[in-house]
Amino acid sequence: MIQSSFLISVYFASGIIIFFLAVMILRHSARSIVNWATAMVLLFAGFGPTLTAFGLLMKQHLDQGVVLFQNLSMSFNYIWEFFFPSLLLFSLVYPRRHRWWRFLRKLDWLFFLPHIFHLILMMFMHDTIDVEGVVHPVSRLASRIGIFGTFLIKSVNVAVVLINLFVKAHMQLFSLVNILYAAVALTILISSIRSDVPPRVKRQLKAVAIGLGVGIFTYSWARVVPLLAGMSMREDVSMMFMNASLIIGGGSIAYAIVKYQFLGLKMIARRGIVYAVTALILASVYLLTVRQITSFIYRYTGSRAEFLETGMIILFIIIFQPLMGRIDEWSERVVLGSSKPARTKIKELMSELASMIDEAKLKERVCETISDVFGVERVALLSIDEIEELSFPGDSNVIEIITGAAEPLQRKDLLAMFGVVGRNGDGRLQRENAEDVVDAPVLLKRLSNYSVIVPVVHNDSCNALLLIGSSDDNIKIDSEDYMLLSMLSSQIASSLSNIGLLREVLDKKLMEEELNIARNIQLNLLPSSPPTVERYDLAAVSRPSKFVGGDYYDFIDNDGMLALAVADVSGKGVPASLLMASLQASLRGSMDLLERPSELIRRLNKAMCRTTSVDRFVTMFYGYLDTENDRLMYTNAGHLFPVLVSEEGEMKILDYSGLVLGVQEEFDYDAMEVPLSKGDLFVVVTDGVTEAERSDGEYFGEERLYELIRTSRKMSAEEIKNQVVNSVMEFSGNGRVMDDVTVLVLKRME
Numbered sequence: 015m016i017q018s019s020f021l022i023s024v025y026f027a028s029g030i031i032i033f034f035l036a037v038m039i040l041r042h043s044a045r046s047i048v049n050w051a052t053a054m055v056l057l058f059a060g061f062g063p064t065l066t067a068f069g070l071l072m073k074q075h076l077d078q079g080v081v082l083f084q085n086l087s088m089s090f091n092y093i094w095e096f097f098f099p100s101l102l103l104f105s106l107v108y109p110r111r112h113r114w115w116r117f118l119r120k121l122d123w124l125f126f127l128p129h130i131f132h133l134i135l136m137m138f139m140h141d142t143i144d145v146e147g148v149v150h151p152v153s154r155l156a157s158r159i160g161i162f163g164t165f166l167i168k169s170v171n172v173a174v175v176l177i178n179l180f181v182k183a184h185m186q187l188f189s190l191v192n193i194l195y196a197a198v199a200l201t202i203l204i205s206s207i208r209s210d211v212p213p214r215v216k217r218q219l220k221a222v223a224i225g226l227g228v229g230i231f232t233y234s235w236a237r238v239v240p241l242l243a244g245m246s247m248r249e250d251v252s253m254m255f256m257n258a259s260l261i262i263g264g265g266s267i268a269y270a271i272v273k274y275q276f277l278g279l280k281m282i283a284r285r286g287i288v289y290a291v292t293a294l295i296l297a298s299v300y301l302l303t304v305r306q307i308t309s310f311i312y313r314y315t316g317s318r319a320e321f322l323e324t325g326m327i328i329l330f331i332i333i334f335q336p337l338m339g340r341i342d343e344w345s346e347r348v349v350l351g352s353s354k355p356a357r358t359k360i361k362e363l364m365s366e367l368a369s370m371i372d373e374a375k376l377k378e379r380v381c382e383t384i385s386d387v388f389g390v391e392r393v394a395l396l397s398i399d400e401i402e403e404l405s406f407p408g409d410s411n412v413i414e415i416i417t418g419a420a421e422p423l424q425r426k427d428l429l430a431m432f433g434v435v436g437r438n439g440d441g442r443l444q445r446e447n448a449e450d451v452v453d454a455p456v457l458l459k460r461l462s463n464y465s466v467i468v469p470v471v472h473n474d475s476c477n478a479l480l481l482i483g484s485s486d487d488n489i490k491i492d493s494e495d496y497m498l499l500s501m502l503s504s505q506i507a508s509s510l511s512n513i514g515l516l517r518e519v520l521d522k523k524l525m526e527e528e529l530n531i532a533r534n535i536q537l538n539l540l541p542s543s544p545p546t547v548e549r550y551d552l553a554a555v556s557r558p559s560k561f562v563g564g565d566y567y568d569f570i571d572n573d574g575m576l577a578l579a580v581a582d583v584s585g586k587g588v589p590a591s592l593l594m595a596s597l598q599a600s601l602r603g604s605m606d607l608l609e610r611p612s613e614l615i616r617r618l619n620k621a622m623c624r625t626t627s628v629d630r631f632v633t634m635f636y637g638y639l640d641t642e643n644d645r646l647m648y649t650n651a652g653h654l655f656p657v658l659v660s661e662e663g664e665m666k667i668l669d670y671s672g673l674v675l676g677v678q679e680e681f682d683y684d685a686m687e688v689p690l691s692k693g694d695l696f697v698v699v700t701d702g703v704t705e706a707e708r709s710d711g712e713y714f715g716e717e718r719l720y721e722l723i724r725t726s727r728k729m730s731a732e733e734i735k736n737q738v739v740n741s742v743m744e745f746s747g748n749g750r751v752m753d754d755v756t757v758l759v760l761k762r763m764e
Contacts, residue, residue: 015037016642021067021070021254022067022070022071023064023067023633024062025063025064025066025067025257026064026067026069028060028063028257028261028264028265029060029061029062029063029064029065029067030060030064030267031060032056032057032059032060032063032260032261032264032265032268033056033057033060033064035056035264035267035268036052036053036054036056036057036060037053039052039053039056040053044516047107048104048107049391051103051104051106051107051108051109052267054096054100054103054104054353055097055100055101055104055263055264055267056264056267057098057100058093058094058096058100058357059094059097059260059261059263059264060096060260060264061094061096062094062097062256062257062260062265063257063260063261063422064291065093065094066253066257071118071383077245092132092133092136092137093129093133094260095129095132095133095188095192096126096129096133097260097263098149098191098192098195098196098199099125099126099128099129099195099676101195101196101199101226101263102125102195102198102199102202103125104198104199104204104305105198105199105202105203106118106202107262108206109206109211109215109218109219109244110206110209110211112206117283125195128191132188135181136185139170141611149588155343157708170670189233189237189238189613190238190311192232192233192235192237193234193237193238196226196230196233197230199226200223200226200230202687203219203223204223204228206219207219207220207223213423213426213427213430213431214640218270221266221269221270222266222267222270223264224266225262225263225265225267225269225270226263226266227746228262228266229259229260229262229263229266230259230263231259231261231263232255232256232258232259233255233256234261235255235753236251236252236254236255236256236259237252237256242253245539249477251322262421265586270511273571275291300497303633331656339480348697357498359383359386359387360383360387360498360501360502362499363379363383363502364502364505365378365504366379366621367379367505367508367509368505368508368509369640370509370513370763371512371516372513373397373510373511373513376395376506376509376510376513377395380395380480380502380506381393381394381395384480384630385507388466388483390465390481390482390483390484392464392481392482392483392484393480393481393482393483394464394480395470395478395480395481395506396478396479396481396547397477397478397510398413398476398477398478398544401413401451401457401476401478401479404456404460412432412455412457412458413457413476414459415431415432415468416428416467416469416476416479417471417475417476419431419469421469421496421500422466422467422468422469422495422496422499422500423467423468423469423504424465424466424467425462425464425465425466428458428461428462428467429458429462432455432458461479461481463484464481464482464483465482465483465484466481466482466483466499467479467481468480468481468482468499468502468503469503470503470506470507470510471503471507472507472508472510472511477507477510477511478506478507478510479501480499480502480506492676517552529560534596539566539594539595539598540556540568541554541565541567541568541569545571545576546567547571547574547576547639547641548574548641549641549643549762549763549764550576550639550760550761550762550763551730551731551732551759551760551761551762551763552569552576552731552759552760552761553730553731553733553734553735553757553758553759554567554569554731554756554757554758554759555735555739555755555756555757556754556755556756557702557739557754557755558586558754559586559752559753559754559755560586563586563590563591563594563754564579564582564583564584564585564586564589564590564591564593564598564754565580565581565582565583565700565702565754565755565756566579566581566582566583566594566598566756567579567580567581567599567758568601568602570601570602570605570608572605572608572609574641574642575608575609575638575639575640575641575642576638576639576641577608577636577637577638577639578636578637578638578639578758578760579634579635579636579637580634580635580698580699580700580756580758581594581597581632581633581634581635581653582632582633582634582653582654582700582701582702582754582756583597583630584629584630584631584632585630586753586754589630590754593626593630593632596625596626597618597632597634597675600617600618600621600622601614601618604617604618609638609647610638610685611636611637611638611647611648611649611683611685612649612682612683612684612685613635615634615636615649615651615672615675615683616681616682616683618634618651618675619651619673619675619676619678619679619681619683620679622675622676623677623678623679624679626676628677630676631674631675631676631677632651632674632675632676633651633652633653633654633674633675633700633701634651634652634653634674634675635648635649635650635651635653635654635656635698636648636649636650636651639690639760644689644690644691644762645687645688645689645690646688646689646690646696646760647685647686648668648686648687648688648694649670649672649683649684649685649686649688650668650670650671650672650683650686651671651672651674651675651683652671652672652673652674652675653671653698653700654698654699654700654701654704655667655668655669655671656697656698657696657698657719657720657723658688658690658694658695658696659694659695659723659724659727660691660693660694660695661691661692661693661694663724663727665720665723665724666688667687670684670686673685690762692762692763692764693727693736693761693762693763693764694761694762695723695727695759695760696759696760696761697723697734697757697759697760698757698758699719699738699755699756699757699758700753700754700755700756701753702742702753702754702755702756703714703719703738703755703756703757704719704757705740705752705753706742706745706746706752706753707746707752708745708746709747710746714741714742714745714746718741718745719738722737722738722741723738726738730761731759731760731761732759734759734761735757738757739755739757742755
């Protein structure tokens with residue numbers, strides 16, 4: 015009796031603890047397939063001991079009131095065998111998805127199909143069919159149907175015998191199905207141990223695999239060995255072995271949770287225990303006080319005082335959460351031996367980091383807190399740029415492997431990931447399987463001087479490394495430390511990302527201010543307004559596609575004569591604008607050649623070739639207006655052809671062009687000349703006009719430009735300029751073009 019009571023207590027306690035862990039895992043994250051698979055393994059592992067405890071308890075106190083419940087319990091006694099398909103599912107998803115998983119993920123329910131059939135069969139056909147009970151009614155029926163009666167009786171007899179044989183064989187041999195499931199699962203787990211997983215995960219898997227292996231062996235000893243040996247085993251002994259296998263299998267996961275922070279659940283489990291204890295305390299208070307008070311009131315007043323029970327329940331609901339928090343903090347303070355728990359310090363630090371905008375202060379605060387929490391002097395938070403400064407070519411794989419681990423690494427784990435066990439007598443790293451000194455990556459050697467290495471990962475890339483303690487400190491970090499450091503790492507990554515974004519915003523704002531200054535400088539380089547020339551109307555504009563551009567136009571008054579230029583520097587933005595400023599200075603410095611366009615362009619070409627790189631060039635139109643003789647002398651260095659439209663609408667393309675500036679130092683440009691009659695209109699633009707593109711891919715083009723100029727020839731120079739610019743903007747859509755737009759208009763009025 016005492017022995018039976020002891021077994022009941024062991025079974026019941028083991029089952030409840032394993033059940034509790036399953037619930038805690040699901041509470042932690044019910045969306046994760048890994049958590050679901052682990053919880054199912056524990057859930058069904060807890061079913062066996064729990065149902066056995068109930069069965070033994072009912073045997074000790076069997077009466078008429080519990081017979082039905084005992085039969086029901088026996089029918090459902092086979093639910094625990096779902097442990098084996100759950101174990102197979104677990105092995106396919108942890109520590110990473112197995113290559114078979116992508117084919118089986120939508121068919122995982124098939125793993126449970128044999129056990130569902132087994133459960134149904136055991137519920138309804140646990141005992142063999144009574145032949146006499148079936149044959150007797152059939153015999154009475156057969157006597158009425160004459161000649162076929164004998165055949166019917168024999169058929170029923172055969173069917174009953176076959177069904178009984180099937181049920182017996184199924185009951186005897188289904189254990190082999192469970193063994194097969196367990197063997198496949200264990201094989202997959204062992205292969206995962208040998209794969210490229212972090213050392214801590216390997217230790218978790220080893221603990222789980224060893225426990226499951228022992229559990230499977232125990233189960234086999236109870237079910238398979240007697241079957242193969244042709245021997246019988248007492249039912250209570252067999253049940254003891256089977257429950258031991260479930261307790262060992264589930265216990266191995268519990269051990270991995272506590273010892274190796276399996277699934278990062280040690281902290282969750284501890285909080286769950288605190289949660290359960292708090293609930294138990296409140297329930298006890300309720301039963302011992304409130305019930306006694308209400309009973310007392312009822313005894314002397316005859317009133318049930320339901321309002322008192324309702325009020326106390328509401329009160330307990332209100333105080334439950336704060337009370338649990340207090341108990342949780344108290345337990346952590348007791349465990350860690352600190353007036354302010356490490357978790358509280360880390361949480362306070364994380365709150366501070368969320369609002370920090372200074373990277374230097376962030377690093378200082380992190381190092382200060384980590385030094386206090388772990389009691390070490392040496393702490394460093396290195397950004398990825400600082401890490402690269404410590405690295406040499408070929409060290410990139412070190413960062414990749416640390417990033418891939420995505421969790422805090424102790425020094426020994428880091429070295430193990432590179433097949434290194436430690437340092438030899440000279441202080442140099444050695445391989446595990448060799449005596450010779452390793453030529454390890456320089457970065458690995460430097461990181462091995464620290465006790466704990468925490469990667470700070472954001473969007474799958476390493477932004478920083480948190481390095482804790484020297485190698486001599488030999489810090490031991492438990493599951494809570496892993497959890498806290500992982501949480502802190504995530505917050506550091508987020509804060510560094512925010513600081514980086516803020517820095518980018520500030521840099522962008524500063525750049526915009528500098529570009530605005532550059533834009534104003536560039537606009538000041540261009541003529542603020544065209545000069546006044548007797549009998550001629552002038553207009554010009556340049557619109558850069560960015561803040562600053564590479565287009566350029568100029569007017570130079572030379573004693574009543576007028577030099578005019580339009581140029582387009584290769585590229586856009588600041589580089590093009592700088593080259594444009596250099597070109598303008600060169601042009602303004604060539605006043606002695608204003609009346610000789612070909613010589614002036616030749617000089618500019620030589621200067622460009624000598625002072626710029628080969629990938630920089632300029633297209634340029636230069637003209638000199640002789641207002642006394644009404645003629646335009648010009649030359650063209652690869653620029654878009656200007657157009658001349660007469661008062662009657664006749665159009666002439668000035669199609670001479672030499673080589674662009676800056677390509678070939680020795681090049682002779684031809685001097686060209688064209689007369690200007692009354693009403694003649696001269697227009698020169700940059701390719702930002704003709705190459706303006708619409709959303710459907712169509713370009714503005716030269717033909718559309720020529721037609722626009724021809725139809726606008728009666729307008730003033732200012733109106734024609736505006737007409738061209740507005741048409742280009744409207745054509746491009748949203749008033750935005752991809753290249754600088756420059757238009758220069760010259761019109762003879764008289």
